[in-house]
Every structure is written in structure tokens, then in C-alpha cells.
Amino acid sequence: MSRDSNQLRSPLPRPFYLRPTLTVARDLLGKYLVRRIGGKFLVGKIVEVEGYLGDKDPASHAYRGKTKRNEVMFKEGGHLYVYFTYGMHFCCNVVTEEEEKGRAILLRAVEPLEGIEVMRKNRSFEANRKDYWNLTNGPAKLCEAFGIRREMNGIDLTSGDLFLMDGQTINRSAIGTSSRIGIKDGKEKKWRFYVKGTPFVSG
DNA sequence: CGACCGATTGACT
DNA sequence: GTCAATCGGTCGG
Numbered sequence: 001m002s003r004d005s006n007q008l009r010s011p012l013p014r015p016f017y018l019r020p021t022l023t024v025a026r027d028l029l030g031k032y033l034v035r036r037i038g039g040k041f042l043v044g045k046i047v048e049v050e051g052y053l054g055d056k057d058p059a060s061h062a063y064r065g066k067t068k069r070n071e072v073m074f075k076e077g078g079h080l081y082v083y084f085t086y087g088m089h090f091c092c093n094v095v096t097e098e099e100e101k102g103r104a105i106l107l108r109a110v111e112p113l114e115g116i117e118v119m120r121k122n123r124s125f126e127a128n129r130k131d132y133w134n135l136t137n138g139p140a141k142l143c144e145a146f147g148i149r150r151e152m153n154g155i156d157l158t159s160g161d162l163f164l165m166d167g168q169t170i171n172r173s174a175i176g177t178s179s180r181i182g183i184k185d186g187k188e189k190k191w192r193f194y195v196k197g198t199p200f201v202s203g
Numbered sequence: 204c205g206a207c208c209g210a211t212t213g214a215c216t
Numbered sequence: 217g218t219c220a221a222t223c224g225g226t227c228g229g
Contacts, residue, residue, distance in 0.1 A: 050210070059210070061225095069225065086211050087222030093210085106210055140211050182210050202211095 009034060009041070011163035017077030021096040021103045024077075025051045026175060026193050028094065030168040033110050035146050036161040042118055042146050044110030044136055045167055048201045050180045051191040052093070054102030058185035062102030072154045073102045080162065082143070082153040089140035092148050094157065094164070108181070108192075109137045111200040112145070119145035138202040170195055 012031070017024060028046050035042040052060040054073070061070040061083065072081040073095055081093040081104050093104035112119055112135050119135045122145050136142040143149075148162070157163045178192045181202065194201045 052210075061210080064226090067225080083210080084224070085209055087209090087224075089211050091210060108210085138211070180210070184209095 009165055011158045011160075012078075012165060014076075014078050014158050017094065017096050017157075018098060019077075019096070021051045021053055021105060022191065024094070024096045025049050025105045025191070028105060028107075028164070029175060029193060029195055030170040032113070032165045032167040033107065033142075033146065034163055034165055035115075035148075037118070037147075040115060040118070042115035043113045044142065044146070045113055045200075046107060046110050046164075047198050048107075048109035048137075048192070048194040050106040050108055050193075052104050052106060053191070057189070059180060059183040059189075060102070060104075060186075062104075066102070070102070073104050074100050075154070078156060078158045080148075080152060080155045080157055082148060082150060084150060085140075090143040090149055091139040092143050092152075106139055107142060108139045109194070109201045110142050111198060112136050122147055133199045137200050 028049050031046050033044045033046060054060055054062040057063055062073045066074050072079060075095055076099045077096045079095040081095055082090055084090055091106060093106050096103045096105060123135055136145045155162060174196050176194045176196045177190045179187050179190055180192045
């Protein structure tokens, strides 16, 4: 990472998130997910996301309206929605568009760039493991690597110590599109986006 | 209230 | 390829 990008470690501004969800989803590819812990940083380049479109989308947690569990999805864009699933895993989403839309983007995979030793510790990797793409190539894996847990549900990504920042521009031709993974309803919607040709995507 | 099951992962046949 | 882990949300009675 260059010195310049170190100096530009500031959150993406609110308007970035207040746009159509699928536009934001494609634009998230190449952006950096950053967590500051004391003076140190965990950084990963986003390489895979999925859009979930609220009441338009039977696969979305927000499909049937606001509940205690999904209320964060109805906040203004730029907040973090963390949910608990399968009795043991956390996954995180970026809320998009204006308040009450219930739309969000699931972060499915990042490429580790900085703070890899901390990520290995958070993921309980054995010292001899060389397959470090397995640190963050799944929605629950990246949450574990970054230490994202229940108590971070609802935080504002435009201020504070967990945020997204500008990163690399991904050419349109380098973006792959597919059905979303792990859902039953809404398979016909091609709302998964990923960077082609990297070993850091899930699956 | 009980039964079912999930935007997953890792271990194992 | 199959399957258990593990628990809170959701839905039917």
C-alpha cells in the first residue's frame, strides 16, 4: 500500500450509499474495508458482494417489513447491518438508499491487504497454514477475520473505526455477475457481483 | 408453544 | 459429494 493511500484513509461519504443498490454494489468492488484497532489497521479489498432489495426481494430479510432483527436495514444508507445465522456465524451488510427502503449489500469476500497476522489470529489459523485466501473468502469468514460481531450492528460507516474507503477501480469487463448464493427464493435475480479471476472470492 | 430452518462453515465419506 | 454444529427468527397450531 502506498504512502498516499495511507494518508487518505477516510470513510466514503454518505452520498455514495444513497444511490440505487445495484449501482452501489458494483461500485463496492475494489473498495477497501477498513477497521482501525488502536493505531493498527485491518484492510481488505472487496471482491464479492450481493444486493438484497427489501420488499422487492423474497430473499431479503426485509421482504416482510421491519422487525426487531432487521430494523437496521431500514436506516439511512451508510450503516452496517450485522446478522447472526446458523447459530454461530455473523455476516455483514452495507445499508443503501434512503431511510425506510430496507435495502442492503452483503459483503461476501475481500482480499486481505493489511493486518493479516491479526486476521489469522481472529480466524484461529494454524501457524503453518498457507491458504490465506481462506481468511476472508466468505461472508462469515470475513466478519470473523475483521472481528465484526453482534455489537457492531447499526454502526455508522461514515465515521468511526470501521468504514469503507476508496480503493482500486475495477473495469466493467472485470466484473462477473451471477445468481446469489445460499438462497431459495429469488434465484433468478442476478444480483451477485464479483471480481473475475481472483482466488479470493467464495466458493 | 413447538417445529422448522437459515444470505455458512469445516470436517469427513 | 454429505452432514453436524448451534441458536434465534419465523410460522403454524
